[in-house]
Amino acid sequence: MATTAVAEVDKTAHPFDKANLEALLSRRFFYAPAFEIYGGVAGLYDYGPPGSSLQANIISEWRKHFIIRDHMLEVDTTVMTPAPVFEASGHVARFADWMVKDTKTGEVLRADHLVKNVLEARLAGNLEARALDGQPEVAKAAALTKKKKDEQKNAPVKLSDEVASQYEVILAKLDDYSGTELGELCRTHEIENPATGNGVSEPQQFNLMFASSIGPTGQHPGYLRPETAQGHFLNFNRLLEFNNGRIPFASAQIGRSFRNEISPRAGLLRVREFTMAEIEHYVDPEDKRHEHFHEVRNVVLSLLDRDTQYAGSTVPKKLRIGDAVNKGIVANETLGYFLVRIYEFLIKVGINPMRLRFRQHMANEMAHYAADCWDAEIHNSYGWTECVGCADRAAYDLSVHSTRTGQALLVRQALKEPIVTEKETPEFNKKAIGKTFGKDAAAILKTVEGLDEVGLLKLKGELAQGTAVITVGEGQEFPLTSEMLKIERKTFKQSIREFVPNVIEPSFGIGRILYSLLEHSYWARKEDVDRGVLSLPSLVAPTKVLIVPLSAKEEFDPLIREVSSKFRKAGIFARVDDSNTSIGKRYARNDELGTPFGVTLDFASLQNKTMTLRERDTMMQLIGPIDDVIKVVTELVEGDIDWAEARRRLPVYEGVQAV
């Protein structure tokens, strides 16, 4: 990997500076608030050229890693969805968050976020107050003054140990509270709108789906999908047929989804429109093993399981996935297989494995039908952030759509060994029964048909002895004879098994992964805190190679064309920067854009057909014949060699450093 040169650079010389990163992302147009010139709309963002390209590269790798490698069936279904679909799926009734209103200003806040922000601020204040204790009054005052500058309104307040640990427990279980409980928390702990100091209303549900109307008559309500999943489920029969009727198989979809968030304020992490990638893997409910589980069995993951969270802790267990499945911590092999595949994908695109954990959903947090659910959480400046969900949704989705539409959504499997059963079976002489009992005949037939094996055997015995009395409804008795009814033991053979498959669903929020990756990749050069670098892996970097001619002189044009064309033929995405500024400034700009390699064309290139190769993180330069350099860069970008190997192949350039 190109980034193994990392060891040679001190990336921690400056602590992470979020304001600097944000300025970089805006300046280089990775993304920006949508409708900025109209004042913007919370929770809507546009990606500029480097952001679009980074996103496209992450998606391209996702497609290779999941769809192509595991032979998934890709689908592309519509965003606009008629209301009955989300009525059946439960979204109309339940896809909601709890909101509270500021009692005076009417500002709308998300209840769980409010509780989290307030309690976290109090805990931080507590730590600070304790740190101040015992300091001379002057230092204390100075610290408080600084604090005021940071727009903290109140002085830090010390909490009792009991209250502090109560807060810790609430925060660890936050996702598990109902609306009523959130309201109680606000009252009990006197939680107010921090922006105004006003109290807040009782929590109310707000449905997060954007509503619209389909067609010119206004009679067909529709919603924008809040996830891509229903589009997979509704096509289940077609997908099963495409897969020649066999399961397990998976469908996959990459697409836009929409959620009308209550008051989104966390940049790309909480947005009203976003790109998702979702897999629906269909398995036999009686056999959730996975064909390739043995390949991943020994991979160690950080697992924050349910019991640990209930105990008020957030320290994950490090476990091999094989052991986690054996111990029942992870419900089944297929779920475990996907947790590892998710882990591998995230690491590959550049997520720091030390800042990645899998957290199990708690009981209330999990959908009632789900068998198990884990979130891949990535740590960033906002805290631990759910970036991928991975749930065993059991047979819920296919069942509800099947019930609502009356269409079977199930698998028919030929049994290798037909199941042969014997059972007592009644045979009626309906004419005789009708003649004898008139209008009661139907009720009598129904009662007999409803008898179990024991009941039928009892009746059979009585008939053999002459007359059998059957009790219908609320105690009315009728005598039956063997002329009216025969009960015989018959053999039944079942050669087809029908079942509704279960669904394991890994669901990726691409924007959240992309933002976390930007944070994990960002650092500043030791010599200058403003010289930011994005150490994106070559795999996802928007541009792989920058071609830098020494000047805009026309004499360089043929060489620029030659080098560009050779990179293009090698399949390496290169860009020329012939802007009218120093080579150093051009490289600094490309460090900010995360471009891993640069090649410089100077007068030596014209004379000797050589060029220099610069590595982004170390700024080290090598030199060699143009074709050799292109070959080395190609192998670096494709991950076939690392920088250490590149250094063995090409001599270090001893000329002027193009910093």
Add this chain to the structure above:
Amino acid sequence: MATTAVAEVDKTAHPFDKANLEALLSRRFFYAPAFEIYGGVAGLYDYGPPGSSLQANIISEWRKHFIIRDHMLEVDTTVMTPAPVFEASGHVARFADWMVKDTKTGEVLRADHLVKNVLEARLAGNLEARALDGQPEVAKAAALTKKKKDEQKNAPVKLSDEVASQYEVILAKLDDYSGTELGELCRTHEIENPATGNGVSEPQQFNLMFASSIGPTGQHPGYLRPETAQGHFLNFNRLLEFNNGRIPFASAQIGRSFRNEISPRAGLLRVREFTMAEIEHYVDPEDKRHEHFHEVRNVVLSLLDRDTQYAGSTVPKKLRIGDAVNKGIVANETLGYFLVRIYEFLIKVGINPMRLRFRQHMANEMAHYAADCWDAEIHNSYGWTECVGCADRAAYDLSVHSTRTGQALLVRQALKEPIVTEKETPEFNKKAIGKTFGKDAAAILKTVEGLDEVGLLKLKGELAQGTAVITVGEGQEFPLTSEMLKIERKTFKQSIREFVPNVIEPSFGIGRILYSLLEHSYWARKEDVDRGVLSLPSLVAPTKVLIVPLSAKEEFDPLIREVSSKFRKAGIFARVDDSNTSIGKRYARNDELGTPFGVTLDFASLQNKTMTLRERDTMMQLIGPIDDVIKVVTELVEGDIDWAEARRRLPVYEGVQAV
């Protein structure tokens, strides 16, 4: 190209059978009505695995052909858009179609489509009636009976030559009619709802944007974008900065758009949700030449210009684009450059060049601000279909958003040669003027400042001679002296030029291209009309190679893995079909899926490490060592060799044909 083998196959043995194609597309799940198990929703479709893959390949080629080759700046902006943006752009007022209602059933129809369908049916009936004339009565009756079976309600009616040609003219100008004119046409020509025979109402406008509401308060109306363009324009300043302040440059976006069509009934050609690819190319309004125009100057296009249409004809001119621009038929070089690039793209993905033309918009059809507009129309079973629009939108878009927001959206260019101008310039002694004329002073100043060069010179002459009389407002006269006013010749230097760039916009409907491509690719084998083949080019085919083991026996597994892995390393997307059916059936299925090549692994493969290679269109088979075959297929798929060359490299397989 792999498809040059075409010449050896008769693809016209059977006439195009739309029902057969549609059955194939449904059976192989290229696409299907969305929410099918819920009864479907008109105008919404889901793509299954082969459709998704075909679409992804078309988009991938689009990205290479336009974005990468022409160094465009990709953006990815939101679908959900606050209302003020579309108020400014004019969509809220004008993005509408004319609809009429059935006066009895209330059914809603699009007015122009109604006129088109009815007049076309009458013209078809006319031809038929004339053909029947002179036939014996029996044959006539038989023909009419057959017609009834086809659910034609009325017998064909002969039209007078005058009426027929009137209809032809209306159809040729159809896109040019206003709502009132459409209403008049319905009355004049007694156009009724063909489904019911009822009359229709006066045309009314129906806005095609889906409306929604952003945020929890319901106070922020929003629309789903009906095109991606506004997202480009709103980011113009950021894009210009990203491009170092230079123009021309282009932004590009691939994404979903939404139009609430009135009564969509033409499959993928008229849908309520679709994927577009749009380019916004920003040029200097005073210089619309294109740097690469010389490379395309001699490409010949079919151009159906405005004048030809006004003359009631639909026969395009074949012109070299260089000549078309010189003659002023196409407005400028940049527009001409894009027409050729569009043409090249469409041909590359497999559109039949004989069924492709460029039609110029007529006056009413074109937006009022547009300088010129051409549609790339592809012929398919629905007629000539707009698949790409290419408009010179002048400065409209940037201007309206700039006006609405008060934000400058313009280019500042340092002039190489500052423009030096000399002009007469008044210098006032405001004190003296104020003293003399009191409250009239301001009006006097304004009047002098408003004078042109000639007026100032006249005044200057009079002042030199003592007193100059200036006339203010409605004839009031004031005497000015050289103490109050001096007029001197001064030099001005302008070194920055500011201008709002013009926008050339090529806009692609991916679904329409995809559907037309499927029609152009479809044919049936001579020996059997039901054996459909999709001759998709390798470039866009969902799967490039099918690997077919003779049987599901385990002994083939290592070889399957080896061949799969070698194709993967060569970057060729291959799939294994080890389903439990004959090799012939597996190949037939893949002919329907458009898979261009197949390789068969049999017992000879195990013994001799050879495999056979089958070409889809000819069904011809070659044989060779596994590695040689993989190399040949790789070069075929990448377009480096054609089938004729493959035949020179590998011997023909003389064994049993795997049809």
